[in-house]
Amino acid sequence: MSGRIDAVLGMQWGDEGKGRIVDWYARGYDVVARFGGGDNAGHRIEVGETKLALRLVPSAALHPTVELFVGSGCVVNLEGALDELARLAEVGVDISRVRFSDRAHIVLPDHGVLDRAAESARGEQRIGTTGRGIGPAYADRVSRIGITLGETLDESLFRSRLRAIRSAHERAVPEPSVFPDFREMEDRLLAAAARLRAAIVDGVAYVHDRLAAGKRILAEGAQGTLLDLSFGSYPFVTSSQCTAGGICTGLGVGPSAIGRIIGILKAYTTRVGEGPFPSELHDAAGEHLRAAGREFGTVTGRPRRCGWFDAVAARYAAALNGAHAIALTKLDVLSGLDRVGIVTGYRRGGSPATLAEAGSPDFAVEIEYLDGWNEEIGSARRLGDLPDATRRYISRLETLVGVPIELFSVGPERESLIRA
Ligand code: GDP
Ligand code: IMO
Ligand code: MG
Numbered sequence: 001m002s003g004r005i006d007a008v009l010g011m012q013w014g015d016e017g018k019g020r021i022v023d024w025y026a027r028g029y030d031v032v033a034r035f036g037g038g039d040n041a042g043h044r045i046e047v048g049e050t051k052l053a054l055r056l057v058p059s060a061a062l063h064p065t066v067e068l069f070v071g072s073g074c075v076v077n078l079e080g081a082l083d084e085l086a087r088l089a090e091v092g093v094d095i096s097r098v099r100f101s102d103r104a105h106i107v108l109p110d111h112g113v114l115d116r117a118a119e120s121a122r123g124e125q126r127i128g129t130t131g132r133g134i135g136p137a138y139a140d141r142v143s144r145i146g147i148t149l150g151e152t153l154d155e156s157l158f159r160s161r162l163r164a165i166r167s168a169h170e171r172a173v174p175e176p177s178v179f180p181d182f183r184e185m186e187d188r189l190l191a192a193a194a195r196l197r198a199a200i201v202d203g204v205a206y207v208h209d210r211l212a213a214g215k216r217i218l219a220e221g222a223q224g225t226l227l228d229l230s231f232g233s234y235p236f237v238t239s240s241q242c243t244a245g246g247i248c249t250g251l252g253v254g255p256s257a258i259g260r261i262i263g264i265l266k267a268y269t270t271r272v273g274e275g276p277f278p279s280e281l282h283d284a285a286g287e288h289l290r291a292a293g294r295e296f297g298t299v300t301g302r303p304r305r306c307g308w309f310d311a312v313a314a315r316y317a318a319a320l321n322g323a324h325a326i327a328l329t330k331l332d333v334l335s336g337l338d339r340v341g342i343v344t345g346y347r348r349g350g351s352p353a354t355l356a357e358a359g360s361p362d363f364a365v366e367i368e369y370l371d372g373w374n375e376e377i378g379s380a381r382r383l384g385d386l387p388d389a390t391r392r393y394i395s396r397l398e399t400l401v402g403v404p405i406e407l408f409s410v411g412p413e414r415e416s417l418i419r420a
C-alpha cells in the first residue's frame with residue numbers, strides 16, 4: 001500500500017497562519033514538503049520559548065523526527081537558505097533532515113534587482129512584491145534560462161549557466177551596471193552551492209521512494225489561493241501555483257496521490273501588497289484587527305491591510321482547492337468588536353459580480369453583521385468554552401463557505417487550538 005499526500009494550504013491572500021497549523025498537523029506525518037514559492041513566504045510558529053519565522057524550510061522544524069523537504073516547485077535563494085538553516089541550527093533544530101529537490105530553481109541576486117526595478121517601473125500599478133526576486137526567478141524558469149539546484153552540483157556547468165543567464169539579464173535592461181559584479185557573485189554562489197550540496201537530492205525519487213515505503217507526506221502551501229498565479233487576483237498575485245493543483249506539479253505526483261486538503265482561513269482577511277481587496281476596512285474596526293492581530297508582514301515588516309471575513313472569496317478558494325475541511329485561525333483577534341462583519345456578496349451595477357471585477361468603480365459588497373463579543377477566548381480549548389456570539393459567528397462562516405471547520409486557533413502558541 002503506497003503512502004498518501006495530505007495538504008495544508010492558505011485560502012486567502014497569505015498569512016492565514018499556515019506555519020502554526022502545519023506545526024499542529026505535522027505530528028501525524030513522516031515528511032512535510034513545501035511545493036511552491038520561495039523566501040517570499042514567512043511562516044511563524046511558537047512553541048514555548050521558541051519562536052521561528054520560516055521562509056523555505058517546512059513548518060515542521062520543531063518536530064524532531066519529521067523530514068523536511070523543499071520541493072521541485074520551489075525557488076531557492078542559496079545564501080538565504082544557508083542563513084535560514086544556520087539560524088535553525090542555532091536554536092537546536094537538527095537540519096540534517098532538510099532536503100532540497102534538484103529540480104527547484106535558484107533565485108539569483110540578479111532576480112532581486114530585476115524584481116525591484118520592475119516594481120519601480122510600474123509606479124502606481126506596482127504589485128507590492130516582497131522584492132525577493134521571486135517573479136523574475138519563475139519567469140526565467142518559464143523562459144528556459146533558469147538554473148536548477150541540480151545544475152549547481154557541476155561546477156563548470158554552473159559557471160557557464162551563470163554566464164548565460166547574466167547575459168540574458170543584461171540584454172533585458174537599459175543599464176547593465178545595476179547587477180552585482182559578476183565575478184564576486186559567481187564566487188559567492190559557488191561557495192554557497194558547495195555548502196548546500198549534501199542536502200540536494202533527486203526530488204522525484206525522494207517523494208516516490210517515500211510514498212512506496214508507505215510514508216505519510218504533508219504538503220505545506222505557501223502564499224495563498226488568492227495570490228495564485230492562475231486563479232488569484234491577477235496581476236496582483238505571486239508567480240507560483242499556490243492551490244492544491246500546485247502539489248502535483250510542485251512535488252511531481254499524480255492527483256491519485258493526494259488525500260485530504262485542509263484549507264486555512266483566517267477569521268477575518270488580510271492582504272499585504274497592492275491589488276483588489278473587497279472586504280477591506282479603513283476604519284476603527286480595521287485598526288483593531290491590525291493591532292490585535294499584529295498584522296505586520298513577516299518578511300517585509302509592512303502593515304497588512306485588514307478587512308472582514310470574505311465568504312465569497314472563501315467559497316471560491318474552497319472550490320479551487322477541493323477543500324475537505326477548514327482550519328479557522330486567529331478567532332481571538334475579533335474579541336472586543338461590537339459587531340463583526342462578513343462579506344456575503346459582490347455586486348456590480350445591481351448584478352452579482354466576481355473577484356475579477358473588484359477593481360471596477362461600480363463594484364460593491366454586501367455585508368452581514370453579527371453581534372461581537374468582549375470575552376478573551378485565548379484560553380478556550382473546547383467549543384463549549386466559547387461565548388454564544390463566537391459560536392454563532394463560526395457556524396455562519398461554516399454555512400457560507402460550505403466546508404466543515406475542524407480546527408480553530410485562538411492564539412499563536414502551539415496549544416492554543418480547539419478541535420471541532
Ligand atoms: P503564514 O504565512 O500563513 O504561516 O502566517 P504568518 O505566520 O505570516 O502570520 C500569522 C501570524 O499570526 C503569526 O504571527 C502567528 O504567530 C499568528 N497567529 C497564528 N495563529 C494565531 C491565532 O490563532 N491567534 C493569534 N492571535 N495569532 C495567531
Ligand atoms: P506566506 O506564505 C502574504 C504577496 C506580496 C505581493 C505579491 C507578489 O507567508 O503567506 P512576490 O514577492 O511573491 O512576487 O509578491 O504576493 N505575497 C505574500 N503575501 N504572505 C505571503 O507568504 C506572500 N508571498 C507573497 O506581498 O502582494
Ligand atoms: Mg506569512
